[in-house]
Amino acid sequence: MLRLKGVHKTFYAGTANERRALCGIDLELAAGDFVTVIGSNGAGKSTLLNIIAGSLPVDSGQIEIAGRDVTRLPEHKRASGIARVFQDPQAGTAPHLNIEQNLAVALVRGRRRSLGKGVTKERRLAFQQELSALGLGLEQRMRHRVGLLSGGQRQALSLLMASFTRPQILLLDEHTAALDPQRAELVLNLTHRVISESSLTALMVTHNMEHALRLGNRLLMMHEGEIIHELGPEQKAAASIGDLLDLFARSKSALTDRNLLN
Amino acid sequence: MLSAIDLGLIYALLALGVFLTFRILNFADLTVDASFVTGGGTAALCIIHGLSPWLATGAGFLAGAVAGLVTGLLHTKLKIDPLLASILNMLALYSINLRIMGAGNLSLLRVRTLFTPLQEARLIGSWLSVLLLGLLALLAKLVLDWFLSTDFGLAVQATGDNLGMAASLGVSTDWTKIVTLMLANGLVGLSGAVMAQYQGFIDIGSGTGLILAGLASVIIGNAILGTRFMFLATLGVVVGSVVYRLVIFFALKWEFFRAQDMKLISAVMVIAALVLSQSKTLRNSFSRLSPWRPKADLPEPMGILPTPGAPLTVAASPPTAGPGPLQSVHSTPPVQPIATAPGPVGPIDPVVPDQPSPGPGEA
Numbered sequence: 001m002l003r004l005k006g007v008h009k010t011f012y013a014g015t016a017n018e019r020r021a022l023c024g025i026d027l028e029l030a031a032g033d034f035v036t037v038i039g040s041n042g043a044g045k046s047t048l049l050n051i052i053a054g055s056l057p058v059d060s061g062q063i064e065i066a067g068r069d070v071t072r073l074p075e076h077k078r079a080s081g082i083a084r085v086f087q088d089p090q091a092g093t094a095p096h097l098n099i100e101q102n103l104a105v106a107l108v109r110g111r112r113r114s115l116g117k118g119v120t121k122e123r124r125l126a127f128q129q130e131l132s133a134l135g136l137g138l139e140q141r142m143r144h145r146v147g148l149l150s151g152g153q154r155q156a157l158s159l160l161m162a163s164f165t166r167p168q169i170l171l172l173d174e175h176t177a178a179l180d181p182q183r184a185e186l187v188l189n190l191t192h193r194v195i196s197e198s199s200l201t202a203l204m205v206t207h208n209m210e211h212a213l214r215l216g217n218r219l220l221m222m223h224e225g226e227i228i229h230e231l232g233p234e235q236k237a238a239a240s241i242g243d244l245l246d247l248f249a250r251s252k253s254a255l256t257d258r259n260l261l262n
Numbered sequence: 263m264l265s266a267i268d269l270g271l272i273y274a275l276l277a278l279g280v281f282l283t284f285r286i287l288n289f290a291d292l293t294v295d296a297s298f299v300t301g302g303g304t305a306a307l308c309i310i311h312g313l314s315p316w317l318a319t320g321a322g323f324l325a326g327a328v329a330g331l332v333t334g335l336l337h338t339k340l341k342i343d344p345l346l347a348s349i350l351n352m353l354a355l356y357s358i359n360l361r362i363m364g365a366g367n368l369s370l371l372r373v374r375t376l377f378t379p380l381q382e383a384r385l386i387g388s389w390l391s392v393l394l395l396g397l398l399a400l401l402a403k404l405v406l407d408w409f410l411s412t413d414f415g416l417a418v419q420a421t422g423d424n425l426g427m428a429a430s431l432g433v434s435t436d437w438t439k440i441v442t443l444m445l446a447n448g449l450v451g452l453s454g455a456v457m458a459q460y461q462g463f464i465d466i467g468s469g470t471g472l473i474l475a476g477l478a479s480v481i482i483g484n485a486i487l488g489t490r491f492m493f494l495a496t497l498g499v500v501v502g503s504v505v506y507r508l509v510i511f512f513a514l515k516w517e518f519f520r521a522q523d524m525k526l527i528s529a530v531m532v533i534a535a536l537v538l539s540q541s542k543t544l545r546n547s548f549s550r551l552s553p554w555r556p557k558a559d560l561p562e563p564m565g566i567l568p569t570p571g572a573p574l575t576v577a578a579s580p581p582t583a584g585p586g587p588l589q590s591v592h593s594t595p596p597v598q599p600i601a602t603a604p605g606p607v608g609p610i611d612p613v614v615p616d617q618p619s620p621g622p623g624e625a
Contacts, residue, residue, distance in 0.1 A: 090424075
């Protein structure tokens with residue numbers, strides 16, 4: 001479904017601040033894969049999502065979605081196939097539009113936006129159903145501005161807006177990190193539900209190793225712009241948080257040795 | 263007084279354009295001062311050359327829209343800051359306007375315009391002209407309401423409200439910005455075309471300072487009728503424009519002021535509107551007066567001038583202020599794992615002590 005071949009990305013190339021964010025990433029996601037990504041700050045996780053979504057251009061390499069080369073497509077043209085939920089609950093919704101207007105904008109994702117009515121009766125009914133499935137009572141507040149919702153509610157709404165059009169790929173960028181533990185748990189459960197119900201292909205970045213192990217069928221560990229480990233379904237099911245830490249510490253020192261030898 | 267209302271209703275078209283760029287698109291567009299003359303000059307030229315006044319008025323709209331297109335292209339394709347792009351275009355348009363008009367001033371006193379029938383019946387500045395111009399402003403307001411409620415209009419609103427979100431949902435934000443700037447400046451050009459015919463002339467300096475008048479109308483109107491419902495927000499803009507002209511009218515009636523003080527009065531009025539709309543007590547008293555305003559709205563959502571980087575910004579509240587935790591995306595330390603299984607689970611962090619590695623040991 002998603003294929004990355006030799007993707008490189010360097011920020012501030014040629015200056016003193018040069019930072020290699022992605023160094024030759026090769027990655028392939030089959031349809032229905034749910035991959036969690038962990039790694040330290042600056043490992044390139046968010047950059048990875050940004051170049052897949054198209055909000056950052058790649059320096060070199062190739063990105064394919066469902067067999068189509070999208071490397072040169074701008075973000076809004078990739079959006080028909082890719083949906084995102086951001087870390088910041090403010091980032092995924094328009095605060096001055098109300099809930100049903102936000103949903104209407106999301107509904108037309110990647111299609112031509114006409115001069116037809118944005119919130120029709122049929123759409124409103126459909127939105128109501130989708131919202132009541134969230135179980136947050138938002139279906140009672142369809143005309144409320146999204147800016148009035150709490151962070152958790154906004155993130156749940158973002159998740160709904162990202163998923164209810166069944167995108168080919170769902171990108172989740174630490175989308176529970178800004179929430180309190182209860183809301184994070186709620187949004188995580190919703191994530192699990194929408195992804196399994198619609199068998200979406202998803203890539204989830206997280207700093208929470210327990211979440212990374214609990215959700216998804218594959219796990220990637222990134223460090224300094226490279227994928228240093230990958231756990232398949234069986235390995236992931238058997239792994240514990242301790243194993244991950246061990247793995248990380250070991251590969252990190254191995255990398256340091258390699259750098260020294262170079 | 264009725265002719266002041268007439269003026270307010272004609273300038274309401276311009277104020278609706280300013281509302282569209284400043285409030286909806288979050289784009290500080292100063293093209294207005296020049297595109298008003300572009301529209302008025304084009305319409306005047308067409309009428310003088312014998313085109314029907316209706317078509318000439320339409321041509322005024324189109325000329326304004328082209329001016330907006332240029333600002334839009336400067337901003338989206340050449341990546342020039344909105345304020346700077348529009349100021350540059352305003353400067354360039356001054357020369358273009360002189361080229362269009364061929365002179366600093368065009369008179370329409372001897373040709374038939376949309377207002378000739380009213381003039382002949384001596385009904386300019388009467389309740390009839392107020393009614394007709396009111397219908398025109400109302401029509402423009404309703405068209406704008408409709409536009410903003412369509413799929414495309416919602417995408418425009420999303421572009422102004424949260425650019426990143428709009429792009430991630432497949433909105434071509436360059437395109438929505440360009441179309442909105444064209445529509446807004448088209449309205450401004452239309453306002454110029456109608457004003458040229460109403461007054462019987464258009465001058466190269468007719469547009470100077472109109473951006474402030476437009477802004478003042480938007481601020482006054484939104485303070486009175488709120489921004490919660492689009493229908494009331496755009497109605498407020500029309501009302502605000504009329505109120506603005508009435509205030510100037512009554513100020514000039516006072517002998518202390520002379521005609522040349524008008525710009526000063528305008529500036530002071532904008533300052534007053536800006537300061538008053540920031541004051542909590544006033545806003546609260548307005549919300550108590552207006553039953554349709556919710557008790558707990560956003561902390562004045564759009565600020566005063568909504569563009570955060572614009573030097574004109576007076577509002578202190580950041581436009582994105584809202585409930586909910588706000589964390590910067592990348593620079594924060596890793597968030598502690600939460601509600602996890604027992605055990606000292608730390609986030610993966612570069613400071614994990616290095617250990618000698620005997621080799622990979624995957625499960």
